[in-house]
Amino acid sequence: MLHKDDMLACFLNQLFFSKAIEGMMREGGRRVCIILVGLLSLMSIEAYEVGLAFLDSAVAQGAVCLDGSAPAYHMDKGFGAGIDNWLVFFEGGGWCNNVTNCLARRDTRLGSSKQMLTTETFSGMFHNKPKYNPDFYDWNRIKVRYCDGASFTGDVEEVDPKTNLHFRGARIFRAVIEDLLAKGIKNAKNAMLVGCSAGGLTSILQCDNFRSLLPATMKVKCLSDAGFFINAKTIIGTSHIEGFFADVVKTHGSAKVLSPACTSKMSPGLCFFPQNMIQYIETPIFLINAAYDSWQVKNILAPGVADRKGTWRECKLDITKCSSAQLNILQGYRQEFLKALTGFDNSPSRGMFINSCYSHCQTGIQETWLRNDSPLLGNTTIAKAVGDWYYERSTFQKIDCPYPCDKTCHNRVFE
Numbered sequence: 001m002l003h004k005d006d007m008l009a010c011f012l013n014q015l016f017f018s019k020a021i022e023g024m025m026r027e028g029g030r031r032v033c034i035i036l037v038g039l040l041s042l043m044s045i046e047a048y049e050v051g052l053a054f055l056d057s058a059v060a061q062g063a064v065c066l067d068g069s070a071p072a073y074h075m076d077k078g079f080g081a082g083i084d085n086w087l088v089f090f091e092g093g094g095w096c097n098n099v100t101n102c103l104a105r106r107d108t109r110l111g112s113s114k115q116m117l118t119t120e121t122f123s124g125m126f127h128n129k130p131k132y133n134p135d136f137y138d139w140n141r142i143k144v145r146y147c148d149g150a151s152f153t154g155d156v157e158e159v160d161p162k163t164n165l166h167f168r169g170a171r172i173f174r175a176v177i178e179d180l181l182a183k184g185i186k187n188a189k190n191a192m193l194v195g196c197s198a199g200g201l202t203s204i205l206q207c208d209n210f211r212s213l214l215p216a217t218m219k220v221k222c223l224s225d226a227g228f229f230i231n232a233k234t235i236i237g238t239s240h241i242e243g244f245f246a247d248v249v250k251t252h253g254s255a256k257v258l259s260p261a262c263t264s265k266m267s268p269g270l271c272f273f274p275q276n277m278i279q280y281i282e283t284p285i286f287l288i289n290a291a292y293d294s295w296q297v298k299n300i301l302a303p304g305v306a307d308r309k310g311t312w313r314e315c316k317l318d319i320t321k322c323s324s325a326q327l328n329i330l331q332g333y334r335q336e337f338l339k340a341l342t343g344f345d346n347s348p349s350r351g352m353f354i355n356s357c358y359s360h361c362q363t364g365i366q367e368t369w370l371r372n373d374s375p376l377l378g379n380t381t382i383a384k385a386v387g388d389w390y391y392e393r394s395t396f397q398k399i400d401c402p403y404p405c406d407k408t409c410h411n412r413v414f415e
């Protein structure tokens with residue numbers, strides 16, 4: 001972790017000593033430095049960097065990344081009243097559905113800990129200052145790097161020597177929790193499983209498994225950020241995501257990890273969709289999702305294969321560029337999204353914050369988690385809704401009015 005003094009040094013170096021900058025660039029410190037300068041110039045430290053630790057002990061259990069390397073995570077220790085509380089976050093990054101695509105990611109940061117960036121930005125829900133993160137700032141905060149390609153659900157014993165691909169995400173999941181148990185989580189009072197995107201799907205699919213790995217005396221909850229991927233057809237009416245998820249589950253041998261209550265009723269591929277299994281989750285869970293999730297619009301509704309002419313290109317990059325016909329289709333997608341949520345009943349242990357922004361992942365970034373201009377629903381920030389729900393000060397189950405009614409959104413614009 002970098003301290004304030006380092007940040008200041010970095011800032012001063014940037015300002016006055018170009019020689020020093022060259023030195024830092026050679027040492028690979030450039031990214032960190034530029035981030036810090038950017039933030040300092042805003043006169044607030046909204047984020048900081050935490051180093052990477054490798055879980056070498058997991059290798060013996062075969063809990064490894066796609067390329068066989070050790071899993072890895074970033075941890076910022078809890079302090080004060082928070083030392084017995086644990087926030088365990090699983091990173092996302094899409095999926096690989098077959099050998100060809102898994103080979104393509106094997107030697108990238110999403111398939112190998114040898115390729116991962118050695119520091120990670122902690123911000124929003126992971127910040128260590130109460131001003132930025134009032135309810136979880138002093139918890140132990142862990143960010144587990146994604147390197148298996150199947151939302152930490154895979155478990156295939158065989159390794160084809162020709163590809164050296166390991167499908168072991170579920171083993172990584174267990175190995176991480178066991179490692180944390182040894183580090184003190186076994187005495188913990190509070191724990192929350194968190195994830196965003198493919199990791200947000202982990203929070204849903206593995207929620208009850210997480211609960212079962214922890215002592216019964218602990219208060220355990222799950223939070224999924226942008227993990228509610230729906231089984232919808234494309235703009236040309238074709239089925240795309242359904243076959244893709246079926247391939248992911250088949251390639252990675254994920255069926256064993258999925259909800260038995262679901263897999264006894266339908267195919268394991270369908271049980272990879274939250275809408276088909278969320279009703280069976282017993283552990284309290286909170287969903288944060290944009291009804292117009294930008295990843296889903298780009299990859300479920302209007303993937304390249306369904307938009308050969310590129311009619312949707314501009315609209316997918318920037319929702320303000322969508323034609324009125326396209327907006328109608330997006331409103332239809334929202335309706336499908338809300339329909340898929342119907343299995344999610346109104347039990348007070350369950351929370352939801354479904355806003356009408358064009359976004360994807362809103363907890364790990366200060367501007368969407370908690371800032372004076374961050375998204376609101378029912379006049380409530382995501383940070384407050386989640387904190388109130390976790391600590392049972394109040395429940396929160398709200399769905400936003402349709403786009404473009406919400407003026408508090410930070411809509412993503414892609415380049």
Ligand SMILES: *[C@@H]1O[C@H](CO)[C@@H](O)[C@H](O)[C@H]1NC(C)=O
Nearest residue numbers: 097098099100101243244247
């Ligand atoms: C792997 O999946 C991709 C994306 O769905 C598909 O285009 C490709 O044909 C598949 N490859 C094989 C060998 O099945």
Ligand SMILES: *[C@@H]1O[C@H](CO)[C@@H](O)[C@H](O)[C@H]1NC(C)=O
Nearest residue numbers: 372376377378379380381384
């Ligand atoms: C929204 O919340 C703020 C801060 O808590 C409060 O000052 C304001 O009056 C509230 N607005 C509405 C419309 O409830």
